[in-house]
Amino acid sequence: MVQRDVKMNANFTYSLIPTLDSGLLAMLASSLVFTLVRGFPLFLMYLRRTAQLEQCAVLMGVSSKQPMQAQVPVPGAMQDRLTALPGRLLLEQQLRGSRGQGAYKAVLVIGVDGFSAINQLYGHAFGDELLKAIAVRIRSAVRTENMVVRLAGDEFAIIAEVEELGQAKTIAKRLMQEMRRAFVMNDKEVEISVSVGVAMETIAGGQRSRLLTQAAAAMADAKDLGRNRYAVFDVLMGASVSEVELMVGDLRRALRENEFFLLYQPKLDLQSGRVMGLEALLRWNHPEHGQVPPDHFISLAEKTGMIVDIGRWVLNEACSQMQQWRSEGVVDWCVSVNASVFQINAASFYVDVLDALERNDLDPEDLYIEITESGAMRNAELSLMTLRKLSAAGVRISLDDFGVGYSSLSHLKRFPVQELKVDRSFISDIAECSESEAIVRAIIGLAKAVGLQVVAEGVETEEQQALLAEMDCDVIQGYLISRPVRAIEVPALIAKHNEANDVLNRLLES
Structure with missing residues (x-):
């Protein structure tokens, strides 16, 4: 039996105890989610399933150190067996959860472009390995507090808390950028692209329970527009003629x-x-x-x-x-x-x-x-x-x-x-990602060579400002x-x- 403590705050220590059928398995945290057990908040960490694995948790008060008997099995439907990512049920549960002050829930649905052709060319076993590699890359491209879910087939989803739509769009652009790097597996090099749909709970007429459907509709729209791009859900997607007429009336009234x-x-x-x-x-x-x-x-x-x-x-x-x-x-x-x-x-x-x-x-x-x-x-x-x-x-x-x-x-x-604005998706991780830094340096150098003023969008930290100043960027804009x-x-x-x-x-x- 392996026990791993996850300290969340001064009030509780949450312990995760996985019970294994055969031996100790390497554990890889893939998502964090809150739930309730007999009225008490419980923090569950879902782990890679590499064999028959039943997970349970013990909630322990810091003051008494006495465990409350609350065992919670994690059904297979809640975790994708291939990628070890959470499943759709956990995504829906997370959407029902509370959010931070001033933040909004955003859902991004990612579809791999032309994945069926890859399966036909290299076989389903290779396709499965590619999906696992894609899952790892998606997980590494977003913040740890964002939930990454495999929906089905070649589709994945992300739940993020954002303060504005621009931050959700930045996530989409970063994902597209990351997926353009070739995957090398079994002596084969495969290049892919993805289409991304974005939905946010501030969307007119939108409800949080509908965000997944809305993001999926936006992703389908991105594919229809030519793939390898992102689209934001708007009120036209899936609307009836009468609904569109009502929306047009709203715009005219506005x-x-x-x-x-x-x-x-x-x-x-x-x-x-x-x-x-x-x-x-x-x-x-x-x-x-x-x-x-x-x-x-x-x-x-x-x-x-x-x-x-x-x-x-x-x-x-x-x-x-x-x-x-x-x-x-x-x-x-x-x-x-x-x-x-x-x-x-x-x-x-x-x-x-x-x-x-x-x-x-x-x-x-x-x-x-x-x-x-x-x-x-x-x-x-x-x-x-x-x-x-x-x-x-x-x-x-x-x-x-x-x-x-x-x-x-x-x-x-x-x-x-006369002016060139560097997209915020490159600025957001410029201090941590050497590739983003190299891209920004190249863009600034290109702009300077042809006499253009350069503006960096989405600057949020003093470290980003200092780097951009060192790169001879002219203007910055951001929080x-x-x-x-x-x-x-x-x-x-x-x-x-x-x-x-x-x-x-x-x-x-x-």
């Missing part, structure tokens, strides 16, 4: 009743240490679902053509707010506005941009239009024509999410880009500087930050 609003996130100049700009981020204050991020409704807006009206509102609101701050002597920077490829390719976009600038007495150089790398490649010729006209007028163009899209160096040369805030909070936030930076500089100079 524009009419001013339910949309903007948050602003500062961008920090690494050389001066001062804020040099703001990115405007669209949000929807839905009367039933609360604050809804754009990933959950933009696809509906694009497919119905409403993205043009919504995008025009964002441009006017961001420029109007910037003009107000300038008239009050608060700021003298530029503002960045995200634009959908459908919006860029609309006939009115060029006029909409210049009209928003002229109406608010701003110069074209005061505005950055941010486009995603993958978006720029869709109908590239039409996008290129519009962006060149804007650039010629003085508006600056920023290429967002660089490193995870499909552009080539030739495309980068063709597009009139280390500030979360996105409402317009009314911006002046005090920026003044406080710049004042602290000025004091630090004076101390360093003295």
